[in-house]
Amino acid sequence: MNERPKVLLSWSSGKDSAWALRILREQGDVDVVGLLTTFNEAADRVAMHAVRRELVEAQAIAAELPLRPVWLPWPCGNDIYEQRMGEAIARAREQGISGIAFGDLFLEDIRAYRERQLAGTGLKPLFPLWVTPSDTPRLARTMFADGLRAVLTCVDPKQLDGRFAGRQFDTALFAELPPHVDWCGERGEFHTFCYAGPMFARPLAIRAGPIVFRDGFWFADLRNEPTVAHPDRI
Numbered sequence: 070m071n072e073r074p075k076v077l078l079s080w081s082s083g084k085d086s087a088w089a090l091r092i093l094r095e096q097g098d099v100d101v102v103g104l105l106t107t108f109n110e111a112a113d114r115v116a117m118h119a120v121r122r123e124l125v126e127a128q129a130i131a132a133e134l135p136l137r138p139v140w141l142p143w144p145c146g147n148d149i150y151e152q153r154m155g156e157a158i159a160r161a162r163e164q165g166i167s168g169i170a171f172g173d174l175f176l177e178d179i180r181a182y183r184e185r186q187l188a189g190t191g192l193k194p195l196f197p198l199w200v201t202p203s204d205t206p207r208l209a210r211t212m213f214a215d216g217l218r219a220v221l222t223c224v225d226p227k228q229l230d231g232r233f234a235g236r237q238f239d240t241a242l243f244a245e246l247p248p249h250v251d252w253c254g255e256r257g258e259f260h261t262f263c264y265a266g267p268m269f270a271r272p273l274a275i276r277a278g279p280i281v282f283r284d285g286f287w288f289a290d291l292r293n294e295p296t297v298a299h300p301d302r303i
Contacts, residue, residue, distance in 0.1 A: 073100040076168040076195060077137065077161055080104035082120045082128060084219040084238060085172030085198060085253065087263035088212055090132060092197045093170055094268070099195070102166065103137045104129050105157065107150075111143040118222050118260045119288045124275065127293065131269035137161075154186065162191050170195040174255045175202050202251065206243070209252040213239055217266035220277065221259045224287040228258040234280050235289035262291055 076099045080086045086104075093101050106125055107116045114121055122138075129136035139157045141150060161169070169192055173179050183194045200208060219238040224231050229250050236242050238261055243252055250258045265272035278290030 073098065074167040074193075075100050075102045075165055076170050077101070077103045077105045077166055078134075079169055079171045080106045080125070080128075080136075081172065081260070082106070082115050082118050082125050082263065083172070083222075083261040084212060084217055084263045085174065085255075087128075087172075087219075087266055087268050088208075088217060089170055089172040089197050090134075091215075091217075091266065091268040093195075096197070099168065099170070101134065101170070103135045104132065105137045105139065105161075105169065107139045107141050107154075109143050109145075110140045116141060116145075118262065120222055120262050120291065123293060124262065124273070124291060127273050128263070128269070131271055131273060133270055151186070158187065158190050158192055166192065168193040168195050170197055172198055174198055174200055174205060174208070174253055176255060202255075205251050205253040205255060209238075209243060210240075212266075213243075215267060217263060217268075218272070219261040219263040220275075220289060220291065221254075222262045222289050222291060223260040225257055225259065226285075226287060228256070231280075231282065231287035233259060234287040235277050 078086060078090055078101050090101060093099060108122055109116050115125060126136055139153050141153060171183055171194065173196055180196060187194050221233055221236045224234040246252060254260060264275050274294050275291050276294035278292055280287060280289050
């Protein structure tokens, strides 16, 4: 029997990368062998989502996959980003990995950038969630109905009121999102942290921390909480 191609999953800690893992496992065409995550070296957090590294490590344990961190300085120019990602891609290729999957939904420029980044490396880009903008309300409802649970950790106040930071990604949120906001936040309106769902062996125990405004965005801090299976709603 031929082995399935080994792929890494680009892991932001959010709902889309988590759902991509669920879909890839369900389809069974490839073998996801690790989670590739970029971290801000100075803050020890996921770039943009600002999620603590310890929580991403907990996600990897719950997903039963090794975490492959890519450390980025702060500030980080695109040349340094591409250099360090290039090093990670080269290591992956040496280890027999043939592709990287992404949780992107419909932004053509982002997809084109991923494809250019992997062109000539021997690694194939995969987009298991690719839909149209009109499909994301259905996708969001499906995620929630199938047990995915997530918290909004970052909100762009230029697109969405900062009061949404720290909110659950649930039907109540969907009902309150303004018409111009994508239900999955694909245009950067918000970012999430996934703490439960069918891609995990068990839910993560976390609690919601303070809401802070920093660098033009609203962030909800999250921490490990051994006695609480879900964060308090803010």
